[in-house]
Amino acid sequence: MAPVATPFFFYLLAATMIIGGVLVITRKNAVHSALALITALLAQAGIYLMLYAPFVAGVQIILYAGGIMVLFLFVIMLISIERTEKERQFNKQWLVGIATAGALGGLFIAVYTKGKSLFPEGRLSYPESGNTQGVADLLYGQHTGTYMFSFEIASLLLLVAIIGAVVMAKKRI
Amino acid sequence: MDAMLHISTLHYLVLGAALFLLGVIGVLTRRNIVIVLMSIELILNAVNLNLVAFSRYWQGIHGATALHGQVFAIFVITDAAAEAAVGLGILIAFFRNKETVNVDEVNLLKW
Amino acid sequence: MTDPRTLSPLELENPDKTYLDANELIINMGPQHPATHGVLRVILRLDGEKVLGLECVIGYLHRGVEKIAENRTYTMFNPYVDRMDYVAAVSNGLGYCEAVEKLLSVEAPPRAQYIRVILTELNRIASHQLWLGTHALDIGAITPLFYTFRDREEILKIFEKYCGARLTTHAFRIGGLQYEAYEGFEKDVKNFVSFVKPKIDEYEELLTTNRIWLERTKGVGVISGKDCIALGVTGPVLRASGVKWDIRKALPYANYKNFDFEVPIGTNGDTYDRYIVRMIEMRQSLRIIEQAVGGIPEGPIMAKVPKVMKPPVGEVYHSIEAPKGELGYFIVSDGSTQPYRVRVRPPSFVNLQALDLMCRNQLVADVIAVIGTLDIVLGEVDR
C-alpha cells in the first residue's frame, strides 16, 4: 500500500470509531446504539488490517459484527424499548461518572506525554507480510504453541458461558 | 506535522485510550443495561486495539513471529463473546421479572 | 385434552405488547393474507412462534344467502347455492335439489341420477385438486399448484361442455337435469379418468415421500376422532381421525348405493393422514365415475315436477357428502312458492371451529398448514 494513504485511512477509520463510540453512549434508542457500535467495530477491523493483523480483523468481523452484535440486536428486539426511550437516559450519578472518566483521561494524557519517548515514532522496520500462520503457530504449534493451554481454557470458558446463558434465558428448563 | 502524518504506535494507543474513555463514560452514566453492555464492548475493543498495536510494535523489535498481542486480542474477543452471551442472558431474565432494563432499578438482591 | 369449549383462546386485555418471551405477541393474520384462503381473519396469540390460542373472525364474505332464499322461489334459489362453495358448486346444487325433491316427494329419474353422480364426483376431484395445490403452496411447495390446476382444467372443460359454465355450474334442476348429456360426454369422462390417474400418481411422487413434506405434515394439527365428533367436524378431517363416516355409505343418497367404493380412513388424525385420505378419495371417486359412466341408463332426465313449486307444509333436512364434509340443507316450507326458511349446514364453517384446538401449542407455520388441511372455502363459511 502506498505510504501516503496510511495517515488518511488511519484518520478516517479513527474518526469513524470515535463518532461511532460517541453515538453508542448518547443514543436513546438501543438499536441505533448497536448500529453505531457495529460501524465502530468494522472501522476497527480496518485498523487491524492497517496493523497487519488480518486474522484478528477477520475474527473481529465474523465474531463481533456478525455474531455478538446480532445477539445484541436479537435481545433488543426481545425486550421493549419503546418505553425506555421516553425515560431518563442517564442515571443520577452521571456527574460522578463523567468526573471519574475525566480523571482517567487525565491519567492517560499524563502517561502518554511522559512515556512518548518509549515509542520511537514507528521508525522501526516492520515486516510487511501476512502473519496468520504465525498466530496459528503461537496457538497450536507443536513447539511454539505457547498458548495452547490457554486456548483450551478459553473453549471451556465458552462452554460455561453457553450453559450460563441457557440457564439464565430459558423460562422453564 | 510530521508527527501527525507518520502514524506510529502512539497514535493507535491514543485512539484506544479515547475509545476506552467513551466506554467508561457509557458504563458509568447510562441507565439502559443494553447500552451499558455495549459500552463494555467498547472498552474491550479499546484494549484489543492496544494489544494489536503493541503486537505490531513488538514485531518491529523482535521480528515477525512476535504476535503475542494478536493472540491476546483473540482471547479477548472470545471473552467478549462469553460475556455478551451471559450478560444478555441475565438481562433477559431480569427483564422478564422486572419489566425494565434500567440498571438503577436493580435494587433487590433477591426476588 | 381439555374441553375446547371452556377455554377462551384469546385474552385480549393486554393488547399489542411487542415483548416476545416476556409477554405474548398478538398477530392479526388476515383478512388480507396470502394463506388464509380468501378473507379469513385469524387473531393469533403467540409466545415467540408458539401458538397459545387463536380466534377466527369471519363474515367478510357474508352475502346473506339464507335470507335471500326466503325471498326467492325454490327454483330461483337454485343458482345461489353454487356461490357458497364455489369450488364444489355441483355438490351444493345436488344437495339443494335433493332436499327440495325430498320436500316435494319426487325422485329424479335413474339417468339423471347417474349423470348427477358423475358430475358430483368429478367436482369432488376438482375440489380436492384445488385443495392439494393450495395446501402444498401454503407449505411452500409451489409446483403442485400448477399441476393440479392443469388437470382440474380438464374437469372444468367437461362442465363447460355440459352446461356452459365452468365454476358456478347450476348443473342440476329440482327433479332432475335441465340438459341432456352432450354427445361424447361418456367418452370425455372416460378419457379424463384415464388421463388423471397417472397425474394423481405424479402429485404423490412430488409429495408423499418427500422428507420435508412428511416433517411438515406428520403430527401437525392432530385432532382425535372424539374431538371431531364433539365439534361436529365432518368429511376427510373426520375420516383421517379414524372415524368411518361417509354419508355416501352411511345415509346413501342419489344412487350411491349402486356403486362399489371404499371409504378411506386415517389413524393419527394429523395433516398427513388428511392428505392421504383425500388422495385416496380422489382415486375412489375415479372408481365411482368409471362404474357410473359405463352404466348410464336410457330414459328421461326430468321427473314430473310442477312448474310452480308449492311443497306441502313441513320441513326437511337433507345432507350429502360434499368434498369438504357434510353439507346439509334444512328447508322449512309454509306451503307457498318460497321457502319459509333455509338453513345451510356448511362443512367449512363447522370444520373451521376445530382450528383453535388443532393449532394450540403448534407453531405459526403449522397454523397455515392446518388452515390448508381443513380445506375451507370462505364463501361457504360466511355464506
Add this chain to the structure above:
Amino acid sequence: MRVIIDYIQSYLGSDQTPGVAGNWFWATVYVLLVFVGLSVAVIAMNWLERKILAHMQVRLGPMRVGPHGLLQPIADALKLLLKEDLIPSEADKTVFWIAPFIVVLAAFTVFVVVPFGPTHAITDMNIGILFMLGVSSLSVLGIVTAGWASNSHYPLIGALRSSAQMVSYEVAMGLAVVSVILMTSLNPTGTGTLSMIGIVRAQQAQGTWFIFKFFPLGLIGFFIFAVAMVAETNRAPFDLPEAESELTAGFHTEYSGFRWSLFFLAEYSAMIAVSSIAVTLWLGGWLRPFPNALQGARWDFFFALFPGITFLFLGALAIFSASRMPKHPYFRIQTLGLAGFAAVLVLIGAVLLYPPVSRVVQDVFWFSAKVAAFMYLYIWYRGTFPRYRFDQLMKVGWKVLLPTGLAVLILTATAGFFVR
C-alpha cells in the same frame, strides 16, 4: 501521460491480482467489471429463474416484454425504480433507510476476494475465506434491522427467524470450510492457506478437487456447505424469513420500490457469492475439468473451445427460437430482436473462439459455468421442495449438520495426519 500509460501497462503480464500488485488503475477496472458483471448476472438470473421455474411448472413464464420475455427484468427494474417509495409512518426512518444498503454492501463487498481466475480477482487476501464468511454474515444485520425498523409484526418475526437461522447455519458452514482449509495444508510445501486463490492452487497442486479428496469426506463437507449456503441465502426450502404463505413477505414486507429491489439484488448476489465459495473450495475454482489427467497442448486447445462453443450454442438456440416465432406482422419486431440477440451471441461466441481471447477467458468461463450450475440448483430446489418449519430448520442445523461437520473435520484431520 506517458507515466500513466506505463503505469497501466506495467500490470499486464503480471501473475498477481491487481490488488496484490498494488495497481490502482486495474483494481478499479476490475471492481467495475465485477460490479457490471454481477448486475448482468442478477438480471439474467431473474429472467432464467422465471423461465426455468415456469417450464418446471408447465407454464411459459414471461413472454410479452421482448421476445420470450427477454426484456422483462429490465421492465421490472424500471417499474421498481419508478414506484413510490413507501415508508411506514411508525417506522424508524433512519434504520429503515439504511438497512437495505447494509445488505447490498455486504453482498457486494464479498466479491473483492472471489477468484475468477488465477489473476482475475480484485485482490487476494491472506484471510480470503475468512473475509468472505465474515462479510457475508454481515447481511444478517441488514435483515434484522430491516425487520425491526418496519415496526410491524410480520417483519419482526421474519427478522428474528433470519437472525437465528443465519447465525446457526454459519456454524455448520464454518466447520465445512475449516475441513477444506485443513486439506490445503497437504501441499508439498506443507503450509495451509486461507487465501481463495491459494485454495484453488492447492487443489491444482494436489491434483484433485477437494470434493473428491479423502472420499467421501470432501463430498460430505461439500454437502454440508451446500445445504448451509441455501439456508444462509434464505432460499427455498429454507426461506423462512420471507416465507410468503406465513409472513406475507417476512422482513421486507413493508419495503417497496427501489429499496425492495435492493433486497432482491442482494439476495441474488449473495447466492452467487456463496456459490463462488463452494466452487472455489470444492470444485476447483477456475480450473477446467481434468487439468492433470488430460494435459497437453491438444487438450488445452480442446477445452479452450468450450466458451466459444457455449455462446455459439446459445446463439443457435436463439436463432432456432426466432425461426419458430409466429409469422404474423405483429411479431415482426420481436422476431427481429431475437435474431439480433442471436447475432450478438454468435458474435461473442466467434470472438471467444479466437485463441488469444479464449486463453484469457477460459478461467472465467469455467468459474462462471460452475457457479451457473449452482444457480440452476437453487431454482430446482425452489421448484421442488416444500418449506421447512422453524424448529425443523434448527434441528437440521444443530442436530444434523453440526455433528456431521464436526465428524468430517476430525476425520479430515486424522486422514490428513496419516497422509502427511
